[in-house]
Amino acid sequence: MNIGISFKKLPPIYITLTVVFIIFIMVLPFLYLFLRVSEANLQVLNVFFTMNYVYIILRSVLLMILVSLITLFIALPLAWINVRAALPMPNVWAVLLSLPLVIPTYVGAFLYSSILGPRGILQELLESIFGIKEIPDIHGLFGATLVLSLLSFPYLFLILKSSITNLDSTLIESSRLLGHSKIKTFFKISLPQLRPSIIAGTLFVSLYTLSDFGAVSLMRYNTLTWAIYQQYQSIIDRSIISLISLALVLIAVLIIFIESKFRNKSKYYKIGTGTSPRNKKTDLGVWSIPVLFIFGLIVFLSLILPLSGLFFWLIRGVSAGEPLVFIWELIYNSLFLSIATSLATVFLSMCMAIFLVRYNLIINKYLEIISLVGYVLPGVVIAISLVYFGINFVGFIYQTKLLLIIACIILAFPVALGNSKAVLLQINPEIEDSAKILSKNFLSVIIYVLIPMMKSGLIMSFALVFLLTMKELPATLILGPLGFQTLATSIWSSASEAYFARAAAPALSIIFLSLLPLILLMKSEDRPGIL
């Protein structure tokens, strides 16, 4: 009798084939880098070291460190106070502090530079009131840090907020009963408990910064991604691109390595069960006034300031006769790309998750690492590698939307996979086993049991991928078929030529379209790992 066991040994063929396909597309960027680097000769290496690339690497690292630290210093106190202090309307604050997520970095970049930059709104104001003709230029490191910090701290805020909410409050109470003050308890008990999510969240923000293209390009801060794109545009020697990319990969791998070093998973289990009493909120007393002021300040800087800039340019654009008709095509293209990518990614990540979670094969660990390529490699590099394979091996899909969608899938896959795996892990395998005994084959188990049970997680994956793809810029710039413009690319090209009024309407559309999945994400109780 081996009912059930026969199911278990190997995954069904359709799952295996899907996983093979996933791994195939995920391997392409690495293969490309490998091919290119192997072509590089001594001369290229000389160029690499003379052309200030080392300097560019340092600039990237500097930006990354600054943004990670600043976001941590903003997000940790905000999240802690939001969960554990008795402030008025905590949920409204949480929403306001998460909303900057929907502003793409390139939109943020053009808005901040058009407000705070030379000849910007602030300067015009100052000139009309005080006659000040010049203010310091925010382009460069300052601007890039400002934009990336203000727009990416919500990721960390949401991650920290959920783990602070889930902190075992009896640990904190035990520490208090053992004679320690609230401050000491925070540093000795709560902070160590939060360390894994602080590290994971900071890792996410630093990789996000490292692979960012929109903000650094518009803030004219020369980092690796921007250098890669420029190299791609000028086409001197492609092996230079791959050397720079390799530098990027190395930095990313190094960060991930450091993260795994610091995280000793076994020591952060919640031990035992039992209900912990509801979290008691601390009354801040007089302190709530300065605290509310800081909350307001962050919301003003990260949300109200850029949005009012956006409306300013929108009104100025419309009154100057900027045509709004063209925008429907952009919206259609962006929606098409986002929906197609989301559907495909959700399906693929579900298959991969079933494969990884339910079949304990030795290769699984490596397959999972390979499928996380979108985390490590920025969109620019993934797009360039797909251009290479498109031109050289499958000419008929080069310059089609299919290749672009594949690039977007690679980029969004890690987030979707993490989410699908998390929901699948929550499903008791015994439920699946009883379904297997009652069903005629595994496909019907998937359709009638797994998918309905994973539904909430799959919807969340869809929302996340939709959000990411809606904001995606560099891959669309490089891989989009001729004449194919999305909201993102049109904003970027208008903004990079300082046609801010022209960029305003598409920017508003992109923010509006990104709000829909965000609402879905915030409503759900069990938020995915990354949000």
Add this chain to the structure above:
Amino acid sequence: MNLVLNCNNLSKNFDKYKVISNLDLQLFSGQILSILGSSGCGKTTLLRLISGLEELDRGEIFLNGKLVSQNGFNVPPNKRNIGMVFQNYSLFPHMDVYNNIAFGLSNFDKKDRDSRVKEVLEITRLEKFENRYPQELSGGQQQRVALARTLAPKPTIMLLDEPFSNLDAFTRSAMLTDIQKIIRDSKVSTILVTHDREEAFATSDYLAIMVDGKIVQFDKPNKVVQSPINKEVASLVLNCSFLSGSIKNGVLNTSLGNFSFKTVGLKNSQIIDGKDVNVLIRPEDFSVTYDPNGNFKVLSIEFRGMYSIVHVQSVNHGFLLKFIHNDKDQLWSIGSNVNLIKATTSPLIVYSVN
């Protein structure tokens, strides 16, 4: 013996829901007191009020004669020197056993701290585990670490919140003996809260029965078992059933016959002749005998090893009773008709019907 804890007329509401109402409780030094109550009766809240984790609405709490809680006045938990073992033990997962225990000893200098940790490690027989992390320990060991951590700063009072509920039955019975010995050895005054009568009996000097946010009976455990003050207490401390009856001419009339009776907490004069009463039937009060024309039918038999529990139903009136039976060669089985014969000479306890 001096009074270490005095709770005076405590009340606590959550929103509009009364959790503790007009509760009084005293604890003398070195005593172990168990608070027995069904879940939701306010036991955990009472412990949280005593420890200062929760602030009370009315009443006062005195520790060693010093006022620590009053409406609007609350000595913070870290200034009370009260130890508490939580239901889930709440061991710090990022610290090993040694550091968990040393955590409450920050006022000690390094040498004293070390010797105190060694001392409680010995009391709790954890010497071998000082470098292990909590998740590397079994449930019983984790519980001993929690005890050790709580005992280390020599608390005035130790509070235990359902300490056995996370243990399997086998470990539980071992820990019942263990914990009692550890507490007695360290001479700390202790309050243990539980919903399990065996846990409450096994460990305590005194037993407080809590119903709906009030202590309704406070006595030595055997006294409570002998004379539970009302129906709720009786069902909490005994595996009993109830029968309705009435008093006529100083005799208790029931469908099982006429018996002598006594009351608890009420004067006999308060039971008026002709009034209906509830009769407490202990499982050992009657024996079950085979009788084809008997007035009762056997519904089920639960075999418990040393004895069986027999559920019977009155054929004429439908009410249910349960009894202990340990006769090896019984003549009846499920579905048989049986009769009930009074097996003890002691009077039956009656409660007035409200």
